[in-house]
Amino acid sequence: MSREAFHELKQQIPLLDYLKAHDWHPARRLSRGRVMGLCPLHADHKPSFLLDPGKGLFYCDGCGRGGDVIRFAELYHQVRFPQALSLLRQWLGSAPLVQVAADLYRMQLHGHDDAVAYLNQRGLNSAEVIEEMRIGYAPGGCLRRWLTQLGYPFESQRQAGLVTAAGYDAYIHRIIFPLQGNLYGRSLSTSAPPHRFLPGGKDGLYAWDQVRRYSEVILVEGLFDYAALRQAGFRNVTCSMGNHLSAHQYRQLCESPRTVYPAFDSDDNGSGQIAAQSLACQLREQAVKARTVTLPAGHDPNSFFVHGGNACQFQSLLEAAQ
Numbered sequence: 001m002s003r004e005a006f007h008e009l010k011q012q013i014p015l016l017d018y019l020k021a022h023d024w025h026p027a028r029r030l031s032r033g034r035v036m037g038l039c040p041l042h043a044d045h046k047p048s049f050l051l052d053p054g055k056g057l058f059y060c061d062g063c064g065r066g067g068d069v070i071r072f073a074e075l076y077h078q079v080r081f082p083q084a085l086s087l088l089r090q091w092l093g094s095a096p097l098v099q100v101a102a103d104l105y106r107m108q109l110h111g112h113d114d115a116v117a118y119l120n121q122r123g124l125n126s127a128e129v130i131e132e133m134r135i136g137y138a139p140g141g142c143l144r145r146w147l148t149q150l151g152y153p154f155e156s157q158r159q160a161g162l163v164t165a166a167g168y169d170a171y172i173h174r175i176i177f178p179l180q181g182n183l184y185g186r187s188l189s190t191s192a193p194p195h196r197f198l199p200g201g202k203d204g205l206y207a208w209d210q211v212r213r214y215s216e217v218i219l220v221e222g223l224f225d226y227a228a229l230r231q232a233g234f235r236n237v238t239c240s241m242g243n244h245l246s247a248h249q250y251r252q253l254c255e256s257p258r259t260v261y262p263a264f265d266s267d268d269n270g271s272g273q274i275a276a277q278s279l280a281c282q283l284r285e286q287a288v289k290a291r292t293v294t295l296p297a298g299h300d301p302n303s304f305f306v307h308g309g310n311a312c313q314f315q316s317l318l319e320a321a322q
């Protein structure tokens, strides 16, 4: 990459925009346009991350790290310089496109009875929660045509992972949950792999911005678990999309003192329980309280509610958590 191209990439991605897109918000404004906030690179308890948006530079008093947007991407995604560059280029190209695709999928949901029936079967029937989570449906076979009509070149559709190299939609017969810069697609068909993400990973905890202010946070594995709890009236819920947390998700849980209630699947093979226990131990090492929730055998929070469980009963499980 030439010096010019390198400089141009930095110009195209203001550090503050990139940080905001990764769930970061300034806590305090300082002189000359500078801002302070919690450090996204370490478990920060008081704002020690200083950002100068004009210069595109950051410095953290807590972990002593600093630099430009490329250095930030290296540290944040824990990759080397060349990978950081390609992640940034990919982010630059695909963020708006992913948003447009999510909007198109949302419009499709109510035209497809099989998709709505699937949501109902998974116990998800609150129009409010479906709207809040911006849930959509990918029937397959239409995204490429739409995006092309809207003027997006095939190459950017492919680079964003929305369309395959052969020109087919990547998401077919899937319920779509928009995430931060990504889409999670749950297959309706049993013959396809159940879970699918766009390249680039799941990034942070789901809807973390709405949850981070709570001193008690329920952590679930799946977005259908999340939806079931939201429907039952729990607001302090987040989701890690799998029972293994990314380094970033882990830092988010540790950013301020709180009690975390991992409510992972009660699998026959015990993998959910083992993951919850090991997470609880790691959190305690960071002085974050953790109380693991034990669900009835074979259940996850979603199936707990689908099989007649109510908010009161789930509340009892939280109170009994150890």
Ligand SMILES: [Zn+2]
Residues within 6 Å of the ligand: 039, 040, 041, 042, 044, 049, 060, 061, 062, 063, 064, 065
């Ligand atoms: Zn730091």
